[in-house]
Amino acid sequence: MNNNAQFLLVGTLLTGTLLLAACGGDSNLRAPGPGIDPDVPPPATDYDVTIRRTGEGIPHITAADFASMGYGYGYAQAEDNLCLLAEDTLTIRGLRARYLGGEGTYTIPANGAVASNIEADFFWRSLATDEAIAPLRDSSDQEVLEASRGFVDGFNRYRQEILDGQHSGRHLACRDADWLLALEEEDMYRRYFRLAVLASSSVFVDGVANAAPPDLLGELPLPLDPQEIIDQLTDLVGGVVDGVSGLLPVPLPFPLSNELPFGSNMYALAGDTTENGESILFGNPHFPWEKTERLYMTHLQVGPPDERIEIMGAALIGLPAVLIGFNDKFAWSHTVSTAFRFSFYELTLDPLDPTRYLFDGEFIDMEARDITIDVLEQDGSVRQEQRTLYHSHYGPMLEFEVSGIPILSWSPLKAYTLRDANAENDRLLNQFFRWNRAQSFEEFVDLHASVLGTPWVNTIATGPGKPAYYGDVTVVPNVPDSKVLSCATVLTPVFALLQPGVPILDGSRASCAWDTDDDAPAPGIFGPGNLPSLTRSDWVHNCNDSYWLTHPEEPLTGFAAIIGDEESARSLRTRQCIRHIQDRLDGSDGRPGTTFDMPVLQDIVLDSSLMTERLARDTILSTYCQVPLPLLGTSGPVEVAEACAVLAEWDGTHNLDARGGHIWREFWRGINPLPLELPGMWLTPFNANDPVNTPAGLNPLSPLVELAFADGVQTAIDSGFALDAPMGDIQFSGIHGSGTDEERIPVFGGEGFEGSFTIASSRGALTEQGYAVTFGNSYIQTVTWDEQGMPVAEGFVTYSQSTDPASPFFRNMTEAYADKAWIRFPYADAEINADPALQTLRLRATAP
Numbered sequence: 001m002n003n004n005a006q007f008l009l010v011g012t013l014l015t016g017t018l019l020l021a022a023c024g025g026d027s028n029l030r031a032p033g034p035g036i037d038p039d040v041p042p043p044a045t046d047y048d049v050t051i052r053r054t055g056e057g058i059p060h061i062t063a064a065d066f067a068s069m070g071y072g073y074g075y076a077q078a079e080d081n082l083c084l085l086a087e088d089t090l091t092i093r094g095l096r097a098r099y100l101g102g103e104g105t106y107t108i109p110a111n112g113a114v115a116s117n118i119e120a121d122f123f124w125r126s127l128a129t130d131e132a133i134a135p136l137r138d139s140s141d142q143e144v145l146e147a148s149r150g151f152v153d154g155f156n157r158y159r160q161e162i163l164d165g166q167h168s169g170r171h172l173a174c175r176d177a178d179w180l181l182a183l184e185e186e187d188m189y190r191r192y193f194r195l196a197v198l199a200s201s202s203v204f205v206d207g208v209a210n211a212a213p214p215d216l217l218g219e220l221p222l223p224l225d226p227q228e229i230i231d232q233l234t235d236l237v238g239g240v241v242d243g244v245s246g247l248l249p250v251p252l253p254f255p256l257s258n259e260l261p262f263g264s265n266m267y268a269l270a271g272d273t274t275e276n277g278e279s280i281l282f283g284n285p286h287f288p289w290e291k292t293e294r295l296y297m298t299h300l301q302v303g304p305p306d307e308r309i310e311i312m313g314a315a316l317i318g319l320p321a322v323l324i325g326f327n328d329k330f331a332w333s334h335t336v337s338t339a340f341r342f343s344f345y346e347l348t349l350d351p352l353d354p355t356r357y358l359f360d361g362e363f364i365d366m367e368a369r370d371i372t373i374d375v376l377e378q379d380g381s382v383r384q385e386q387r388t389l390y391h392s393h394y395g396p397m398l399e400f401e402v403s404g405i406p407i408l409s410w411s412p413l414k415a416y417t418l419r420d421a422n423a424e425n426d427r428l429l430n431q432f433f434r435w436n437r438a439q440s441f442e443e444f445v446d447l448h449a450s451v452l453g454t455p456w457v458n459t460i461a462t463g464p465g466k467p468a469y470y471g472d473v474t475v476v477p478n479v480p481d482s483k484v485l486s487c488a489t490v491l492t493p494v495f496a497l498l499q500p501g502v503p504i505l506d507g508s509r510a511s512c513a514w515d516t517d518d519d520a521p522a523p524g525i526f527g528p529g530n531l532p533s534l535t536r537s538d539w540v541h542n543c544n545d546s547y548w549l550t551h552p553e554e555p556l557t558g559f560a561a562i563i564g565d566e567e568s569a570r571s572l573r574t575r576q577c578i579r580h581i582q583d584r585l586d587g588s589d590g591r592p593g594t595t596f597d598m599p600v601l602q603d604i605v606l607d608s609s610l611m612t613e614r615l616a617r618d619t620i621l622s623t624y625c626q627v628p629l630p631l632l633g634t635s636g637p638v639e640v641a642e643a644c645a646v647l648a649e650w651d652g653t654h655n656l657d658a659r660g661g662h663i664w665r666e667f668w669r670g671i672n673p674l675p676l677e678l679p680g681m682w683l684t685p686f687n688a689n690d691p692v693n694t695p696a697g698l699n700p701l702s703p704l705v706e707l708a709f710a711d712g713v714q715t716a717i718d719s720g721f722a723l724d725a726p727m728g729d730i731q732f733s734g735i736h737g738s739g740t741d742e743e744r745i746p747v748f749g750g751e752g753f754e755g756s757f758t759i760a761s762s763r764g765a766l767t768e769q770g771y772a773v774t775f776g777n778s779y780i781q782t783v784t785w786d787e788q789g790m791p792v793a794e795g796f797v798t799y800s801q802s803t804d805p806a807s808p809f810f811r812n813m814t815e816a817y818a819d820k821a822w823i824r825f826p827y828a829d830a831e832i833n834a835d836p837a838l839q840t841l842r843l844r845a846t847a848p
Helices: 011-022 066-093 096-100 117-127 130-138 142-163 185-196 201-209 226-238 428-437 441-451 481-486 492-498 572-585 598-605 611-622 641-649 661-671 703-718 812-818 829-833
Strands: 047-053 059-063 105-108 113-116 263-269 280-288 295-302 309-316 324-326 331-336 342-350 353-359 362-365 367-376 382-391 400-402 405-408 414-420 457-462 468-471 504-506 533-536 539-542 631-633 636-638 682-684 696-698 731-733 771-773 775-777 779-785 791-797 839-845
Touching: 047 066, 047 142, 059 066, 066 096, 066 117, 066 142, 066 185, 066 295, 066 839, 096 117, 096 367, 105 117, 105 201, 113 117, 113 201, 117 185, 117 201, 117 367, 117 382, 130 185, 142 185, 142 428, 142 839, 185 428, 201 382, 201 414, 226 405, 226 492, 263 457, 263 468, 263 572, 263 598, 280 324, 280 331, 280 457, 280 598, 295 791, 309 428, 309 779, 309 791, 324 779, 331 779, 428 441, 441 457, 441 468, 441 533, 457 539, 468 539, 533 539, 539 572, 572 598, 572 611, 598 779, 598 791, 611 641, 611 661, 611 696, 631 703, 636 703, 641 661, 641 703, 661 703, 791 812
Parallel strands: 059 295, 342 504, 731 771
Antiparallel strands: 047 059, 047 839, 105 113, 263 280, 263 331, 263 539, 280 775, 280 779, 295 309, 309 324, 324 331, 331 457, 342 353, 342 414, 353 362, 367 382, 400 405, 457 468, 468 533, 631 636, 682 696, 779 791
């Protein structure tokens, strides 16, 4: 392939290139190869793409067609994230244990799944089969097929350059590894499938990989009585919430419960709310800073100039499209939806054969899948391991437990299986590729409903002079509340406690299959007429709670419980999210005026203030801090006087110079496990008629609150950090080095459980190392339009574009983010070409 490639060097950048080379950097520029005259047109090629990188590391990809766009996209992502993509290829092929060892761990930070490499391989070999991905490939638009093929070849080109010894010093984690495998086209569709089931099947990696029928000749496991399960679950939290567990649902360690492992904030502000009458969009996914759920920013220009398709924004690693972005016609963003994408089915088994189950009066066989994987041992040898995993006609069999309590177990009489709507979603890539090609805001909104391929995210959108749109128009199993009742099983009350909204249905009756709406594009899902959406002339938002309070003055109600909850307490982050807008529009936020413009919006979304500080600091200072005696903590008396003095002077934020916020965070970490509607915790309980402001008035007489405050102060003391240490000394990027002050990049922001809008999460309590942030604000975009209708966009990729420490784009945006130095996203060609740090690479190649 290299012999057919021609690299064209932009002459005006030669000096900059030489300087970069002299400093040891990888300029991404190459001179024409021997014997190639840059003035002579090259022969016809399959791929023709130019990649212009502006100074912050954004690749602006200009391509003749979608295949060439994919080629440039694959090459650019490999430049920045070669090892990350290579590891994901092992995952989706079920080869982790073969190359990374059976004792290694597989984690999906976005959904909280943790399993061994062996379990991961069995899981993905069982689910991401040729038969499973074929509908996704066969139903995809031609543009998807071409871009996917191009991505493979572009990635493989860069990989081959690495194998040939080019790009010295880059990608040291994998450049010499035997697991740096070439991509194949099928890998792309397996990756798409993996992302489709991110909020559903892949939560249960271990439960699917280890599900096995009982041995009828051995000791037979018996399922727990449902009431016994409920008693054990309530005992699990009884020590924390003694005496109230029977009064209301208590948070339990069920996947996707409580604060989502992945989330987001977003606003669409229409002209009624802005200073100049032009719409503004803010999008900010909260995603992991590690692994393949990182977002990668790019700018795509496809086709001839007079017919150009143009879009800019971000996508998850390995997808040759823009998933969140903007152009001159519209902008959009996403947040993770509360809707569940799956249901469980209870199967009644043949007493003589636990791999046969009753369906409409007859016993039918499960499908047995014999899977063999290779496992690398510590001594370098490779052994094989074999399992037989089973599928019902609904989907994979699984077993599941919560903190050692068996919930879904495979006994001689009953077993459980999973049906996943997104495992059947063959419209996923078409949704985003058609959005990328949409010619108007109105077409964008229409495509949301007509394709209905959005897998697990809410969507907001607006455009120049356009209203604010919201929709949870996503792939949701068509399980109305009436079906949950008519198809109930003995475990239905267990799931009402464990995770309200998740259906568990009787799998022995065809009548308990999912319904299909007349306006649905596929069987088994709700159509857009039964999914929530809202368009307004002022604003809409979502911060990961359900659709109900998209706008408090126009609540959305009457939808199935599987989609989301209504008239219930909102999270502290959602309340902060709404109050940001309300306080701005009524002038009570301390800023001049009562409307939004870009600078005001940017100041608000990064201000690192906390809803809990607003609700409770005065209470703490006026009660516990006035008591001259120690408070009783879990480990004994705790002196709180010094902490109180610091909290009295604290500015109430988690900005880098804010002192004392870590005390408050650890206090609230102790309250976090408690339900928002816990009786006695708040003096003013939740009121559905005032959901933004209730519950309120933290009750200082609650022993749970007092204990949490004492323990929080003790944790802060035990960490070794001064109680008045600034957050910038405590909290830092967990992926950019943590050994020395020079390596660390300080990070502002807080946790969702504190009611922080600006998210920086270390996923654990304060230690002597501080808070190492590995999750939170990720891709941030603020977008409006100028008088000519061109997009004006600024933001960040908070963890930067590259995962390679040798890349110039490994930490540059993170450092800008730490300084709140908003980065302009250059969209117009003139602005791109005027960048003094511009690097340009043209790739031409014949497909192999």
